[in-house]
Amino acid sequence: MASADSDTTPAPPAADPGGHIPLAVKILVAGGFGVGKTTMVGSVSEIPPLSTEEVMTEASMGVDDLGGVEEKSTTTVALDFGRITVNRQVVLYLFGTPGQGRFWFMWDELAEGALGAVVLADTRRLDTCFPAVDFFERRKIPFVVAVNRFDGAYAYEPEEVREAVDVGPDVPIILTDARERQESKSVLLALVEHVMRQRSPAVSARPLP
Amino acid sequence: MDADRSTVAHDPGRLVRPFAIGIDGTPATAGLGLLSRVAARRPPGPADHLRPERESLLRLAAEPQSVAELSALVGLPLSVAKLLIADMIEAGDLEPCTAEPQLSGDDVLQVLLDGLRAL
């Protein structure tokens, strides 16, 4: 531990010699297959979306997926992510999470410490976002529902989506176009504001009937 | 106690089976998350040429870099990258970096909100 000679304050515990690095904040972008997760991550990221993969072993698969997986075969799950350096203090990472239920094992690690989530919904297949909504509700991870408007898709009103997806009145529902940076940014802003409201005691004092 | 643990049960070695990366033993990856950041403690040297993944990691982590990014950039699955990074931390080639806890939970949100709006 180096200490400057003028330094009279005790060194913080476990201060790493790595120096001052920004706090890393994580937001998940979840939703069904092909709903625009990677597109949204890419539209706001300052780097081209990166992709990493996780090896799925039988140990990490749900019981339902065990059929036919007799040996130690492995499957990989791709995970896309992007980064936004918000300022010197905070860097935001966006993870596009695979929407299928058999990737739950991945979600656990992804969800740990996440600030919140964007559930992307495709109006042509609204049901594909149910697993994600369930997951975040159960984990009490704040989320917003962003409805990705695909060309030619029937334009739902936000309230129709709310009813179909069955989320409470406090969950923001936003119509968006994942290809547009400004629109994706607005979705993130709506999420951060939602998280702030949820954490403010005045709002969370009384559970809804 | 800890020494025993690596010889029993989970056999994490099978995760690295398809990869020709020498990792002795099973370094503890428990503290490494997707967004853990690590930095190289030295530049790559001539001896590292024989171990291309380690050489790449030393180069890529010249500035603090997240485990997720290192995994993607070096082209290794997360669990393999974590093992390798943990091994390199144990060897003193990489060091973990911690963000200064100068922001409280509410401040982070405000900083995030203001920052995103300004983008």
Ligand SMILES: Nc1nc2c(ncn2[C@@H]2O[C@H](COP(=O)(O)OP(=O)(O)OP(=O)(O)O)[C@@H](O)[C@H]2O)c(=O)[nH]1
């Ligand atoms: N019209 C329209 N097309 C979109 C929009 N968002 C994404 N797309 C297109 O939809 C396709 C799928 O988008 P992706 O971003 O790859 O979707 P994904 O959710 O990452 O898909 P998976 O990772 O395979 O589940 C791509 O061809 C996109 O260009 C949108 O808002 N409007």
Ligand SMILES: [Mg+2]
């Ligand atoms: Mg994708």
